[in-house]
Amino acid sequence: MSEKYKFDTMSLHSGHVPDKETGSRAVPIYQTTSYVFKDTDEAAALYNMEVGGHLYTRISNPTIATLEQRLASLDGGVSCVACSSGMAAMHLVVTAICSSGDHIVASNKMYGANINLLQHTMTRFGIETTFVNPNNLEEIEKAIKPNTKLVFGEVIGNPGLDVMNVPEVAKICKKKNVPLAIDATFNTPYLMKPITYGANIVIHSLTKWIGGHGIAIGGAIINGGNFDWGNKEKFPTISGSHFALNGISFWEEFGPSALTAKIRAEGMYNFGPSLSPNNAFYILQGIETLSLRMKKHIENTKMMLEFLKENEAVSWLRHPDLQDHPDHKIAKKILPLGSGSIIVFGIKGGRDAGKAFIENVKLSSHLANVGDAKTLLIHPGSTTHSHLSSEAMKMSGLTDDLIRLSVGLEDIEDIKIDFEKGFKAAAKILSKRS
């Protein structure tokens, strides 16, 4: 990886210098679907992907390109494609590399929709996935078959907060010549850059900490440019002949950026999960303060962990920075600045107590997102999983007393006071019962 400037400088400047015509210091929002060609020659060159430039916003747009260039430089990737959501990013990666008859090895501790996409949707199209414990290296290696085209995991799993041993998994993938794709949503490049640990593809839901304000859904794929796609039999979608563009091989023409070219030329072109230029702008605003926000998220998380550890209403507490977390050692190694700002804990009194807690906090918002500047909470037992019995919840790795907390940027003393109110309500339920 080569960098001339440091992280904070790149978060403000990569991908943009003041506009030559207007001098605009901020990144302009190019709210346009299309771009007038200078002449037929230029039009043909753009359609044929011979030179850079924009022809239609479904494929690329100058505001979105600034976002992509900024993300690529922050994560140390060679190139990036931004798209409409984190899930779109995941889908683009899978479909760029895999075809019917191919196989994926994926962590069994990932975000529910990531699992569902592989387990239920992709299987309908003939792409099978073997789910593995993300930290059982032997299991991962054994699961890789000759038709395995992708290994997939999250640095910090949602919602279990398992930390994947990315450097060791990357070594296995390299040995087996299979690309490693990592969903790095929970860490952001501020806390950890998977490419520097040998991962080949990074996926972000920009909706979360990168955008950081809960105002725009977005996703991105960052290509590490560090995978050899040259085996035509194994990776025909990247190094074989493309159905358009005179039948070129992306690998031969674009080398390190072959995967990006494939995603743009096929995924963005034919599926169309484009980001809106306005949302790209909002997300760029978020990135300008990414390191400031992440520092405060981590600081507040530390204080919240202390607070919850001491609290009588809390029956158990999970965060990779806690010494009793099973992945604490690996977290310390690959996430030295902190393991993100999601905390999960159990509330004494089970499902009803959880419900009472959630209903009695005011500052903390009860909703489905994570990574907002504001503190967010969810109690799966009374929302997403309310229809399941305690036993059935356990089967999917959750308990009915579990609360997921996304620590925000408020003065943490105010959040603690808010939590005390919720805990008081939960305690009432508990005492009524006993």
Added chain:
Amino acid sequence: MYKDFKGNKVYLSTGGLNLVNDKETLCFVHGAGQNHYSFTQQIRYFVSQGYNVVAPDFPGHGFSEGYQTTSIEEDMLWLSELLAFLKIEKATFIGHSQGCLTILELAEKKPELVMGLVFVAGAMSIPVNDFLIDTSINNPEKAYDLMVTWGQDIYGSFSISDWPGHNHLAEGNAVMKMNDPSVLSTDLKSCNLYENGKQAASTININCLAVLAKFDMMTPLKKGLQMVENIKQCDYKILECGHFLPIEQPKELNALIKNYLNSLK
């Protein structure tokens, strides 16, 4: 496409098309520690403009196997033999950096092969400091890093270009990593040793084009202008960018090459 040439697998980028006899040929010659990806935004563009394009990976570079050439003179011989093997009788040569030394040498020794010459970020000599050569021997990845960061001006360093989503520094680095690790030091030593540039330049009797970079820290503008002065007829243009001009300002470069090619007709 891949060819078996002199007992080795050699890769030459032709923009994905077969070479055709009745078209004019453009031959792109990459620089030190580079390969055909230096010209990603030129190769297919000029194929579409109706040319045969040949952008070989020199031995040990990119996808080409074989023993590396250890001098500019050897580079020139390898290239001229490759063209003979491909049955290309004449071509316009576009060199970048070290590639400019190779085509200068070719212009003197094999003038019959040369239809036109374009020097991109070039000079008549490219002395390389001991520090960079030592680094390229002892720690090639560090040397890639130095070259890539010196080689780009502010636009490149902040990944600013029309190529959506591309990060020039990391991409430049990845391209260099595709080569055999010994390639860069061998190339830099070849550059350092080459002394015939001035003599070669003085023999050129055709119209040439030099496209130079104002903020070039690898082959400084001053040295590029000295080359222009030593060639009888050499137009030149200075672009506001760094050494990796084909990536930093591809459209401007392509337009200049296109005009030059038209002027040869």
